[in-house]
Amino acid sequence: MALELTPLDQIKECIKARSNFLLSGGAGCGKTHTLKEALEYIFNTSELRHNNVACITFTNAAADEIKSRIQNTNLYVSTIHEFLWSCIKQYQKELKQSLIILIRNEKEKARTGIRYDGDQDLTYDYFSNMSIEYREYKKLEAGIISHNEVLSLANFMFAKYPFLCRITKDRFPFIFIDEYQDTAMKVVEIFMEYLPADIGRADKKTACSLRKVTIGMFGDSMQSIYAYGVGNINNYVANGIVKEIPKPDNFRCSAAVINLLNKLRFDDIHQVASGQNKNVTGSATFLYSNKDVDLSDLKRHEIFSSWDFNASINTKELYLTHRLIAGKAGYGHLFAEYGNADRLIGDSKDNLMKHLFSINELIDQYLNKNYNDFIRKVKFQIKKLSDKKILRNNIDTLLNIQEKGSIGELIKLADEFSIYPIGDGLKEFISENESRHSVICQMPASESRVIYEYEQAYLPYSTQHNIKGTEFRNVLVVLDNGGWNLYNFKDLFGERPGHSTIERTQKIFYVCCSRAIENLVIFFPQPSTIVLNTAGEWFGEQNVIRVS
Numbered sequence: 001m002a003l004e005l006t007p008l009d010q011i012k013e014c015i016k017a018r019s020n021f022l023l024s025g026g027a028g029c030g031k032t033h034t035l036k037e038a039l040e041y042i043f044n045t046s047e048l049r050h051n052n053v054a055c056i057t058f059t060n061a062a063a064d065e066i067k068s069r070i071q072n073t074n075l076y077v078s079t080i081h082e083f084l085w086s087c088i089k090q091y092q093k094e095l096k097q098s099l100i101i102l103i104r105n106e107k108e109k110a111r112t113g114i115r116y117d118g119d120q121d122l123t124y125d126y127f128s129n130m131s132i133e134y135r136e137y138k139k140l141e142a143g144i145i146s147h148n149e150v151l152s153l154a155n156f157m158f159a160k161y162p163f164l165c166r167i168t169k170d171r172f173p174f175i176f177i178d179e180y181q182d183t184a185m186k187v188v189e190i191f192m193e194y195l196p197a198d199i200g201r202a203d204k205k206t207a208c209s210l211r212k213v214t215i216g217m218f219g220d221s222m223q224s225i226y227a228y229g230v231g232n233i234n235n236y237v238a239n240g241i242v243k244e245i246p247k248p249d250n251f252r253c254s255a256a257v258i259n260l261l262n263k264l265r266f267d268d269i270h271q272v273a274s275g276q277n278k279n280v281t282g283s284a285t286f287l288y289s290n291k292d293v294d295l296s297d298l299k300r301h302e303i304f305s306s307w308d309f310n311a312s313i314n315t316k317e318l319y320l321t322h323r324l325i326a327g328k329a330g331y332g333h334l335f336a337e338y339g340n341a342d343r344l345i346g347d348s349k350d351n352l353m354k355h356l357f358s359i360n361e362l363i364d365q366y367l368n369k370n371y372n373d374f375i376r377k378v379k380f381q382i383k384k385l386s387d388k389k390i391l392r393n394n395i396d397t398l399l400n401i402q403e404k405g406s407i408g409e410l411i412k413l414a415d416e417f418s419i420y421p422i423g424d425g426l427k428e429f430i431s432e433n434e435s436r437h438s439v440i441c442q443m444p445a446s447e448s449r450v451i452y453e454y455e456q457a458y459l460p461y462s463t464q465h466n467i468k469g470t471e472f473r474n475v476l477v478v479l480d481n482g483g484w485n486l487y488n489f490k491d492l493f494g495e496r497p498g499h500s501t502i503e504r505t506q507k508i509f510y511v512c513c514s515r516a517i518e519n520l521v522i523f524f525p526q527p528s529t530i531v532l533n534t535a536g537e538w539f540g541e542q543n544v545i546r547v548s
Contacts, residue, residue, distance in 0.1 A: 007247040011038050015048070015174070015214060020196065020242045022180070022217045022233065026261065026271045027514030028252025028471070031218045032062075035176060036069050038216065042174060043072050052076065054172040056083045058179040060373070066178070076172070080187055081147050084154035085134045087168050091157070096127045098156050099145070114149050116140050117428055136358050136377045137423035144423065155186035158194040165195055169213040180217035181224035181231055188230045191215050192241060217242065222265055225508045227348065249274035252471055254282020254518045263538050264510045266503075282518040286535040288527050289548045295478070298523060301547055307474045307519075316472040318512050319480065330450040333443045337436065345451060351425035352437060353451070359410060359420045360452035363402070366395050379418040394419065402449045408441030410448065475516040477509075479524045489524065493531040523547075 005013070007023060014021040015038065025031050039055065042048045055077045057063045063077050078086070088095060099114065103122055106113030116122060120141050130143040138146040145153070158164050175191065177183060195213050221232035236242045250258050250271040258271050273280070285303060299309060307315050334344060343350040349357065365374040375382065382388055394417040401410045414420040430437045479489040487505040490496070513520055522539075524531060535544045 007245050008034055008037050008041075010243075010245045011216070012041055014216070014243055014245075015042065018212050018214050020192075020215045020217075022219075022237065022242045022244045023247055024220060024244055024267075024269065025247030026220055026250060026265065026269050027223065027511070028250045029220075029247045029271065030249055030251050030274075031220070031247065032065065032069075032178065034247065035178060035216075035218050036066070038176065039070050039072075039075065043070075043074065050074070051173045052171060053174040053176065054078075054083060055176045056080050056178065058182045062178055080177075080183060081134075081150050084187070084190070085150050087164060088154055088157050089132075089134065091161070091164070092131055094157060094161055095132045095153065096124055098153050098160065099127075099132060099140075099149075100124060102152055102156060103140070114140075114145075114152055115428075116424070117431070118424070135379075136362070137355070137421060138425050139421065139423040141424075146423075146425070151184055151186045155190060158190045169195060173212065174214050174216070176216040176218065178218050179223075180219040180233065181221050182219075182226055182229040184228050185230045188233060192233065192236050196241070215242070221267065222507055222510050223514075225504070225511055248272055251275040251277060252517055253277065253514060254280040254516070256282040256284040257513060257516050257518075257520050260284045260520070260538055261510065261514055264506060264513065266506065277517075280518060282516075282520075284513075284516075284520045284539055284543060285522070286539040286544045287521060287523045287547050288532065288535075288544070289523075289525055289546065291526070291548055293525065293548055298547060299476075303521060303545070304476075307476075314472055315474040316470075316476070316515065318475060318477045318515070329454055331447040331454070334440065334447050334451065337439060337443070345455060350433075351429040352433070352440065355411065355420070355422075355426045355429075356407065356448040357452055357455070359398075359414045360402075360449055362420055363395060363398055364452070366391075379421055381418075402445050405445050406441060407443050407445050407448055410445040411441070471515055471517055473517045474519045474521075475512070476521045476523065477512045479509075479522060490528065490531060493524075493527070493534040495528060495530050 007025075011021055011023065011034070023031060023034060025034075035055070039053060042051065042053055052074045053076070055063075055066055055075060057066065057077065057079055060079060063079055067077050076083075100122060102113040103116045104113075106115050118141055120126070122140060127143055132143050132145060134150055135144050135146060138144060138149060158168075175195075177191065180188075192215070196215065217233065221234075224231040233242060237244045246269050248269055248271050250261075251274050253261065253273075254277060255273055258273055262270050287298070287301070287303070289298075299307075309315050309317065338344045344353055362374060362378060365371075365377075380387075380391060380394075382391065394413075398410065398413060398417070398419065401413060411422065411426070415422045487508060488496075488499070488501045489505060489509070491499045491502050492505045492509060513522075522535075524535070527535070532544060
């Protein structure tokens with residue numbers, strides 16, 4: 001009887017056959033480790049080792065992790081934006097033409113393009129004496145584009161200019177994409193439709209060459225919690241364009257947590273404990289109250305007797321909304337001004353908050369001595385030794401403003417110091433929200449710093465959107481919708497079966513629960529009988545406990 005091939009063996013078969021594959025695995029299954037093994041297979045196989053491989057990640061942190069695991073001159077590791085920019089940046093003529101077309105499309109046809117609200121007539125002649133540059137901010141009149149523009153331009157250019165497909169495939173016969181579910185559809189189209197030679201295009205004028213490229217994707221559709229992500233590529237799997245390879249291992253969670261996770265998934269992946277956690281029993285408990293409970297009192301319950309809520313490396317509190325966090329975290333004024341966090345934090349933050357986040361991120365990179373990333377992103381140029389001293393003094397000044405000054409002062413000085421110039425995004429915000437901008441600029445700059453630290457998971461509490469990719473020994477999840485209609489935990493637990501919010505609520509709940517290495521506690525305030533019945537099925541009746 002032939003042994004069933006392991007996920008890695010199946011990936012090797014796909015690599016040898018030069019066919020596309022998708023490694024699908026739940027949280028903690030070791031997808032990144034398998035990606036590393038797939039890379040090692042290519043570089044250790046004589047007929048493959050001379051091929052260049054692009055490994056594309058969702059974040060800089062993920063890119064750094066892969067770089068630390070594998071060093072090979074034929075390996076190119078970068079974020080999605082950096083990779084696409086590297087493919088199109090040298091073709092300035094085509095870049096300028098495409099940029100102008102996309103701006104015109106947005107203005108004239110109201111289609112997805114690139115927004116520009118300035119008065120300048122942006123034509124090819126206007127850009128003739130400047131290069132299009134990619135920075136952290138957008139300033140189209142200066143030829144500067146940012147993250148969103150890179151994706152739009154790359155998608156448009158790969159479809160319009162077939163030589164880009166040929167050059168990219170010649171450069172990288174193998175392309176691996178980590179956390180594919182968080183990738184925008186514009187990006188997936190490039191890899192799944194424009195690049196592969198065996199996928200036909202309706203428009204023969206834009207058809208790619210017959211050069212072969214193998215696309216390998218790694219991820220988990222159950223963890224697609226961001227609005228901009230593609231979520232899944234089931235249509236490409238169904239059409240035979242990609243072979244899906246399931247990976248059922250879970251190297252992270254205890255048996256009790258894995259048991260719950262398997263009940264939450266709505267695909268065919270059934271995880272099993274693997275590696276060192278095979279013998280870790282752990283716990284998954286559902287706490288509830290029939291009246292309002294102060295969270296400080298809740299955390300004094302005996303179930304938390306061994307937890308240290310001040311040690312964020314081991315213990316994390318997760319909330320869906322910021323209403324429960326803003327005051328104690330230290331961004332109460334900003335939260336009160338916005339009324340909710342939809343435009344304040346996360347992937348939907350407005351242009352003012354994006355601007356403040358970027359300022360704080362750059363300061364953080366400098367303080368952490370990530371000088372290469374810092375210099376690449378800022379406008380400030382170091383040409384001589386004295387420039388380094390000026391930069392250090394400027395950073396010290398910004399740190400002082402962060403601590404004692406206002407948000408308006410922070411923005412103004414970051415612009416004057418060429419650390420983070422005021423770009424089109426902030427100008428758009430000011431033109432549309434002049435009153436709000438004026439009020440926020442008077443608020444303490446320290447609140448913007450706290451929000452940045454909060455999003456970076458430096459604090460002991462977090463919203464449920466900010467913890468994907470992390471793990472903690474103990475996790476408390478507070479199920480409170482806070483009036484946010486995108487999610488509803490009552491629906492998840494069965495009050496309105498089939499309601500449209502269930503799938504996205506189930507995904508974010510899954511991500512939260514799968515952060516727990518050993519102990520998981522869910523707190524649900526004032527649940528209905530239907531909710532309690534579902535909790536009993538998922539957690540076991542003995543693990544459903546009333547606290548008041």
